[in-house]
Amino acid sequence: MVAIDISQVSRTFGTIRAVDQLDLRVSDGQIFGFLGPNGAGKTTTIRMLLGLLQPDSGSCRVLGRDCWSDSHAVKAQIGFLPGDIHLPPRWTGDDFLKYHGSFRKQDPQRLKALIQRFDLDTSRRLGDLSKGNQQKVAIIAAFMHEAPLLILDEPTSGLDPLMRQNFMELIEHERQAGRTLFLSSHNLQEVERVADQVGIIRDGNLVAVETVTELRRLCERTLSIAFSEEPDLEPLTRLENVFLRDQTEHRAIFGVKGPPTGVMAALAGMSIQDFSFPPADLESIFMHYYDTRAETS
Amino acid sequence: MIRVFKRTFRDLRRRTIGFGIFGFLYGLMVCSLYPAAQKNAETIQELMDGYGEGFKKLFGGDDFSTLPGYINGEFFSLVFPILITVCIVPAMAGIVAGEVRTRAIDISLSIPVNRKQFLLGRILAVVAMMGVVCLSTTLSLELGSILFDERLPLSHILLTAFVLFSFGLVLIGISAIATSTLSSRGPVNAVGAGFLVVSYLLWVVVNLKPEASGLKCLTIFTAFSPRDALKSGELVPIELLTLLGCFVLSATASIICFTRRKTL
Numbered sequence: 024m025v026a027i028d029i030s031q032v033s034r035t036f037g038t039i040r041a042v043d044q045l046d047l048r049v050s051d052g053q054i055f056g057f058l059g060p061n062g063a064g065k066t067t068t069i070r071m072l073l074g075l076l077q078p079d080s081g082s083c084r085v086l087g088r089d090c091w092s093d094s095h096a097v098k099a100q101i102g103f104l105p106g107d108i109h110l111p112p113r114w115t116g117d118d119f120l121k122y123h124g125s126f127r128k129q130d131p132q133r134l135k136a137l138i139q140r141f142d143l144d145t146s147r148r149l150g151d152l153s154k155g156n157q158q159k160v161a162i163i164a165a166f167m168h169e170a171p172l173l174i175l176d177e178p179t180s181g182l183d184p185l186m187r188q189n190f191m192e193l194i195e196h197e198r199q200a201g202r203t204l205f206l207s208s209h210n211l212q213e214v215e216r217v218a219d220q221v222g223i224i225r226d227g228n229l230v231a232v233e234t235v236t237e238l239r240r241l242c243e244r245t246l247s248i249a250f251s252e253e254p255d256l257e258p259l260t261r262l263e264n265v266f267l268r269d270q271t272e273h274r275a276i277f278g279v280k281g282p283p284t285g286v287m288a289a290l291a292g293m294s295i296q297d298f299s300f301p302p303a304d305l306e307s308i309f310m311h312y313y314d315t316r317a318e319t320s
Numbered sequence: 321m322i323r324v325f326k327r328t329f330r331d332l333r334r335r336t337i338g339f340g341i342f343g344f345l346y347g348l349m350v351c352s353l354y355p356a357a358q359k360n361a362e363t364i365q366e367l368m369d370g371y372g373e374g375f376k377k378l379f380g381g382d383d384f385s386t387l388p389g390y391i392n393g394e395f396f397s398l399v400f401p402i403l404i405t406v407c408i409v410p411a412m413a414g415i416v417a418g419e420v421r422t423r424a425i426d427i428s429l430s431i432p433v434n435r436k437q438f439l440l441g442r443i444l445a446v447v448a449m450m451g452v453v454c455l456s457t458t459l460s461l462e463l464g465s466i467l468f469d470e471r472l473p474l475s476h477i478l479l480t481a482f483v484l485f486s487f488g489l490v491l492i493g494i495s496a497i498a499t500s501t502l503s504s505r506g507p508v509n510a511v512g513a514g515f516l517v518v519s520y521l522l523w524v525v526v527n528l529k530p531e532a533s534g535l536k537c538l539t540i541f542t543a544f545s546p547r548d549a550l551k552s553g554e555l556v557p558i559e560l561l562t563l564l565g566c567f568v569l570s571a572t573a574s575i576i577c578f579t580r581r582k583t584l
Binding site (some may be wrong): 036072073074075076077096098099101103105107108109110111113122123125126127158159164202 | 323327331419420422423425426427429430431432433434437582583584
């Protein structure tokens with residue numbers, strides 16, 4: 024089943040096209056990482072999923088229901104954490120959680136466990152809490168009612184490393200419980216760690232949707248070689264998927280796209296002193312897509 | 321909707337208590353000054369007679385010799401409309417427009433209620449707040465009239481509270497349209513206060529310039545006559561229906577605007 028189905032959605036604000044013909048599908052039970060810099064259209068997409076914005080064209084559906092015309096029913100299925108958290112300053116944490124919990128069925132034991140997990144004092148006024156503690160309140164509110172779909176916008180911003188770890192464990196727990204997570208983040212390491220699939224958005228367009236493994240495979244990796252004597256690089260540069268990026272007397276740096284089989288064969292007869300060929304991380308993948316687009320434009 | 325109403329009303333409790341106490345004390349103060357005014361009623365009336373009929377009617381100065389007339393002139397003709405505007409309009413500005421500005425609306429609307437229920441719950445909370453303020457204000461008049469030996473019947477007091485309440489409803493309706501369509505508090509406050517000022521200015525013009533009497537249908541002050549309720553316990557049905565009709569129409573319009581609003 025498809026948890027999120029965004030089809031040909033566009034949304035403009037005045038003359039600015041925030042989302043342009045966006046197509047995106049997230050399957051049930053999947054953790055989907057939604058990546059992009061500020062202004063790429065991530066929050067606009069999320070706000071359309073919540074029925075806060077109406078698409079100019081196209082349709083957004085969550086668990087089979089239209090996000091605009093049936094937003095009431097859609098919201099009952101969603102646990103939501105906004106990126107920009109503004110909690111009512113005079114309410115206590117208890118007030119906030121009780122109010123939000125009153126609209127949906129929830130297990131008091133789960134709420135208690137979440138409060139303990141995040142080590143939160145819910146008796147204090149929200150206005151007196153630090154940004155990190157306000158973030159914890161909002162995280163608990165999103166997770167407490169066991170919604171089948173969780174939409175989390177920058178979930179770990181403001182959390183300390185210990186709480187971030189706690190949060191990642193919670194995500195893992197939710198994955199095992201079969202829930203769908205739509206995770207928008209700048210923190211690529213975190214997304215890389217948990218996401219089954221990643222979507223990269225730029226200028227309102229989805230430029231890639233792949234598994235992290237597939238993205239790694241598609242993107243350029245850096246091969247750095249130190250030779251013990253001046254090498255003949257011609258067998259390497261003849262390969263279609265290998266690009267010479269830098270060269271000094273005994274050292275060369277290549278970009279390698281796709282499987283490195285040909286590279287390994289070409290290197291077999293060379294006198295190599297040192298060799299490094301790290302896997303592409305999500306950050307380099309992300310930068311790859313942005314660099315490619317920048318070059319194109 | 322009930323939960324939204326209860327929560328919003330709870331959030332408005334400080335404002336309710338504050339304005340309730342202010343209205344109560346101001347009502348008592350007006351009553352306490354009445355004996356002194358009564359002693360000098362002739363002098364005051366002579367002074368007032370020096371002004372034109374329109375001016376006297378405008379400031380409720382055509383009947384300072386009775387307690388209802390005195391209260392009308394000193395309280396209902398200008399201070400109460402200002403009090404209720406200061407009480408209501410910022411509260412209405414905060415229930416949607418203020419939250420849109422800060423994006424707090426994202427969390428407020430993440431609960432599974434539709435926009436109609438959400439806005440209606442919040443408008444009704446402000447209506448309830450205003451009801452408490454009107455009631456405490458008019459009950460102070462009852463207490464004041466007992467303390468200063470000019471007892472006003474409780475039925476007259478309650479009818480007066482209803483007239484004041486109906487007047488406040490119109491302001492709530494106008495502010496509801498503003499808050500459901502605008503995206504920050506300032507413009508909503510400006511619309512609410514502007515509506516009162518323009519209405520009052522039109523009322524001034526209508527009273528001072530007989531040839532402009534056609535404008536009276538454009539100001540809510542035409543349909544606002546709490547003195548009659550306080551003095552004789554009579555309600556003017558057409559006036560009340562006009563005020564209540566304005567509220568129903570404007571509140572409905574605000575809900576339609578909010579549910580159709582493409583961007584929050």
